[in-house]
Amino acid sequence: MRIAGLQKLTLLDYPGKLACTVFLEGCNLRCPFCHNASLVLPERAGEDPEIGEEELFAFLAKRKGVLQGVCITGGEPLLWPGTEDLIRRIREMGYAVKLDTNGCFPDRLAALIEAGAVDYVAMDIKNALPRYPETVGVPGFDTAPVERSAALLLEGRVDYEFRTTVVAQLHTEADFEAIGCWLAGAKRYFLQGFVDSGDLISAGLCAAPKDQMERFAAAARRRMPSVELRGV
Numbered sequence: 001m002r003i004a005g006l007q008k009l010t011l012l013d014y015p016g017k018l019a020c021t022v023f024l025e026g027c028n029l030r031c032p033f034c035h036n037a038s039l040v041l042p043e044r045a046g047e048d049p050e051i052g053e054e055e056l057f058a059f060l061a062k063r064k065g066v067l068q069g070v071c072i073t074g075g076e077p078l079l080w081p082g083t084e085d086l087i088r089r090i091r092e093m094g095y096a097v098k099l100d101t102n103g104c105f106p107d108r109l110a111a112l113i114e115a116g117a118v119d120y121v122a123m124d125i126k127n128a129l130p131r132y133p134e135t136v137g138v139p140g141f142d143t144a145p146v147e148r149s150a151a152l153l154l155e156g157r158v159d160y161e162f163r164t165t166v167v168a169q170l171h172t173e174a175d176f177e178a179i180g181c182w183l184a185g186a187k188r189y190f191l192q193g194f195v196d197s198g199d200l201i202s203a204g205l206c207a208a209p210k211d212q213m214e215r216f217a218a219a220a221r222r223r224m225p226s227v228e229l230r231g232v
C-alpha cells in the first residue's frame with residue numbers, strides 16, 4: 001500500500017463534514033474516463049515522494065478538533081490488505097471515515113462494515129451490468145463481486161451512496177433504466193458530470209449535456225426515487 005497524496009482540506013468529498021482526503025495508489029480497473037490515471041497506471045506515476053503512514057498520522061493528530069472526517073480514495077483503496085489497518089487506526093483517533101470503492105472487493109468491504117470501521121461508503125457504479133467490461137476497460141470483467149458489494153450496501157448496515165460518472169460515449173438512457181432496476185430501493189444515487197482532469201487513461205471523451213443527464217436521471221428514478229445530479 002502506497003499513500004500517494006493527501007488533500008489537507010475538503011468541503012466536498014465527505015457529505016456534511018470538514019475532512020481531508022487520502023489517496024492510495026493502484027487500481028484493478030482501467031476505466032478510460034478515470035481522472036486519476038497517474039494513481040492507476042504505474043508508467044504514469046510521478047516523481048513525488050510517497051507520504052509515510054507516520055507522516056499522515058502526525059498530520060491527523062495535529063488536526064484533531066478541526067477536521068471531522070477522513071476520506072480514503074484512490075485508485076482503489078481495497079486493492080491492498082493494509083488498507084483495513086490504516087482505516088482502523090484513523091477511526092481509533094476519533095475521525096469519521098468515508099471510503100470510496102469500485103466494489104470489486106466485497107469481502108474486505110464486509111469486514112470493515114462488520115468491525116464498524118467505516119462510517120460512510122461511496123461505491124462507484126460504472127454502468128449497467130452487461131456494459132461493465134467496456135466501461136471499466138477490462139475485457140471479460142466478472143461483475144459478481146460488484147453485485148455482492150452493492151447488495152451489501154443495500155442492507156443498510158452502513159451509511160452509503162452509489163454514484164456514476166456519466167460519459168457521453170459510454171452511457172445511454174437504457175443503461176440508467178437498468179441500473180435503476182438493479183439498485184431499486186437505494187438510499188442515494190448520484191449521476192456525476194464527467195470532467196476532463198487532464199490525467200485520463202483515454203482521450204477523446206466528453207461529458208453528457210445537462211438535458212441528457214436529466215433524462216438519464218429520470219430513467220433511473222422509475223425504480224429508484226432518490227436520484228440526484230451532482231456537478232452538473
